[in-house]
Amino acid sequence: MRNRRGFALVAAVLASALVVAGCARDTGAPAAGGGGGGGGGGTECTRNAPPAAAGAAASTAPALPQADASGLKVGLAYDIGGRGDQSFNDAAAAGLERAISELGLVRENTRELSAAPNESEDAAATRLRQLVADGFNPVIAVGFKYATATQTVAAENPQVQFAIVDDNTVQLPNVTPLVFAEEQGSFLVGAAAALKTTGCHVGFVGGVETPLIQKFEAGYEAGARAVAPTIEIDSAYLTPAGDFTGFNDPAKATEVARGQLDGGADIIYHASGASGQGVFEAVTAANTPEAQKWAIGVDSDQAETADPPTNERILTSMLKRVDVAVYDYINASAAGDLSTLPDVFDLSVDGVGYSTTGGHVDDIATQLEAYKVAIINGQVPVPSTP
Secondary structure, three states: OOOOOOOOOOOOOOHHHHOHHHOEEOOOOOOHHHOOOOOOOOOOEEOOOOOOOOOOOOOOOOOOOOOOOOOOEEEEEEEEOOOOOOOHHHHHHHHHHHHHHHOOOOHHHEEEEEEOOOOOHHHHHHHHHHHHHOOOEOEEEEOHHHHHHHHHHHHHOOOOOEEEEOOOOOOOOOEEEEOEOHHHHHHHHHHHHHHHOOOOEEEEEEEEOOHHHHHHHHHHHHHHHHHOOOOEEEEEEEEOOOOHHHHOOHHHHHHHHHHHHHOOOOEEEEEOHHHHHHHHHHHHHHOOOOOOOEEEEEEOOHHHHOOOOHHHHEEEEEEEOHHHHHHHHHHHHHHOOHHHOOOOEOHHHOOEEEOOOOOOOHHHHHHHHHHHHHHHOOOOOOOOOO
16 A cells, blocks of 8 residues: 655644534525525525544645656646646646646656547557657556556556556556545535525536546535535536546536526536536626625636636635646656555545635635544545445
């Protein structure tokens, strides 16, 4: 098992602040901070207080020293949408950029290729083979859709190191899985949604109905119901398993999100890649001073990456630190010791989390941090299936 490392956590949570969310909100007044927006009433939410922290916060280890990556040639094979998707792929690109900035990785010794929607497995394998043939080592496959291609190409090239994001099914000595506890980060933004909604009604839009995206849905629903057991949650997927266009169809996402908003949801969390811009557009169009609507981003801090003015309606984002995983993998490769990587990038190693850009969740940060510590310490189990 690889060693686990992490970053400093909040050392303690003030007990007096934990009960703030415990009062029933049955007057129609805005939730904490006035963040949600209900318009038209809705179910009255009774909100639970988060658990008091039991014992000390999880122990942490110092960050690994920076290795010299100037001798590496790193290839990235992106998922659908590639660089510029403002979410998943851009997070991987940020990790590459950090390695260039901090580890001495030479930009000319990197190459980035992208997948096409619903391409064949042969096309994915050809992309990986191209990187290998051009001398790139390691090669990082960004996305579970590369699983079959990585299995094939890594077996053909045992002298080349591969990493694959979001998949741990390839059992080869030269393949390193970079996987995440998406459900844990999603729990926290689900809790944020339940604390902020004024209509006790929220939504979820997934890109493709796969076990991976269902982890986002499961964590979000668990977090929302941990705070508000009676909350109403609408969930929808843009495409079924096998049809990956759901990660790059903003128009369809707009349509689905508009339906949830019309049905009474006032906060919508998306896990749909580049399609998320459509969710943001629907939320922005539906927002009014009397009935505020919010979106929750995913993977990257989308309040910073989404197109204006839609980024102004992003309450928070579930941070899936693909950037950290890519950077750490390049650093470990340069050091020649991949055993330093965690088995799972979870809350305890800052592998997932939530963003605070815009200050919209500042007033509920104490509650969210209490849940974070409780999850890390094992007090609050988080499901990975809906």
